[in-house]
Amino acid sequence: MTDVRDPELPGLLLRTERDALIPFLRKLPDEAFAVRTCCPGWTVRHVLAHCAAALTRVVEDRFEEGVFSPEANDRDIEERAGLANAEIVDELERGMTDAGPVIAKAADGRLDGIALGEWVHAGDVREALGEPGAYAGASxxxxxxxxxxxxxxxxxxxxxxxxxxxxxxxxxxxxxxxxxxxxxxxxxxxxxxxxxxxxxxxxxxxxxxxxxxxxxxxx
Missing domain, CATH: 3.30.1050 (Nonspecific Lipid-transfer Protein; Chain A)
Known part of the structure; x- marks a missing residue:
C-alpha cells in the first residue's frame, strides 16, 4: 500500500464488486428484496435503492445541500418506490460501471468514500441473505x-x-x-x-x- 492516492482504485473496486453482485441479485426472487438488513429500517431493496441513487448522483454531479443525510437518503429511496426490483438493479449496475471515472477526477479523493460505502452495503446485502463473503470476497x-x-x-x-x-x-x-x-x-x-x-x-x-x-x- 502507498501513501499516494490511486484515482483508479474506487472504480476498480466498484467494477469488481459489480461483476460479482449484479448476477447474484438478478437471480433473487422478489421476496428476497424484502428481507431486513443490519441498516436500521432498511430492507435489501432499500439498501440497493440507496446505493443506486448515490452512484447516480455521482455520475450526474448532483450534490445539493444535505445530500446523503438520513432524510435525503430516505427521499432517494422513496423516489424509487414505483420501480420494479429489476429496475433498481439496472440502475445500480449502471452506477457501478459509470461512477469510477467521475470519482477518479474528484479533487483530493473527496468521493472515494462513496465507493467504499457501496462495497460495504454489498456486504450488508449478502449478510442479510445468508450468503458467504460478506465484507470479503473477490474484491x-x-x-x-x-x-x-x-x-x-x-x-x-x-x-x-x-x-x-x-x-x-x-x-x-x-x-x-x-x-x-x-x-x-x-x-x-x-x-x-x-x-x-x-x-x-x-x-x-x-x-x-x-x-x-x-x-x-x-x-
Whole structure:
C-alpha cells in the first residue's frame, strides 16, 4: 500500500464488486428484496435503492445541500418506490460501471468514500441473505487498499492490522508520530465491520490501543 492516492482504485473496486453482485441479485426472487438488513429500517431493496441513487448522483454531479443525510437518503429511496426490483438493479449496475471515472477526477479523493460505502452495503446485502463473503470476497484486496486511503485522508488513528487471511499486515489511518499505532489481530471481514460500524456479534478479534468507536467511518 502507498501513501499516494490511486484515482483508479474506487472504480476498480466498484467494477469488481459489480461483476460479482449484479448476477447474484438478478437471480433473487422478489421476496428476497424484502428481507431486513443490519441498516436500521432498511430492507435489501432499500439498501440497493440507496446505493443506486448515490452512484447516480455521482455520475450526474448532483450534490445539493444535505445530500446523503438520513432524510435525503430516505427521499432517494422513496423516489424509487414505483420501480420494479429489476429496475433498481439496472440502475445500480449502471452506477457501478459509470461512477469510477467521475470519482477518479474528484479533487483530493473527496468521493472515494462513496465507493467504499457501496462495497460495504454489498456486504450488508449478502449478510442479510445468508450468503458467504460478506465484507470479503473477490474484491477484498482493492477494498482494503481503498480503506487505507480513506482512513488516511480522514485522519483516523493509526492502526497496524495483522489479518488472519492475508500474509502482509495492513497499515491504516494517519501516522502522525504522536503515539504508536494501535494493533488489530483477526479476520479482514471483521476489520471491515469495525470501520463500517457493522454488528460484531459472533466475531473474534484482538484490538489494542484504540476504542472501536474511534475507527468508525460510517454510521
Amino acid at each position: 477484498l484486496a482493492p477494498a482494503l487498499d481503498l480503506l487505507a486511503a480513506v482512513t488516511r485522508a480522514r485522519a483516523t488513528p493509526p492502526l497496524h492490522a495483522d489479518l488472519d487471511d492475508l500474509d502482509e499486515p495492513v497499515l491504516l489511518g494517519a501516522a502522525t508520530g504522536e503515539h504508536p499505532p494501535a494493533r488489530y489481530i483477526g479476520p479482514a471481514s471483521t476489520l471491515i465491520r469495525l470501520y463500517a460500524a457493522r454488528p460484531l456479534t459472533g466475531t473474534r478479534y484482538d484490538l489494542a490501543g484504540v476504542r472501536e468507536a474511534e475507527l468508525a467511518l460510517f454510521g
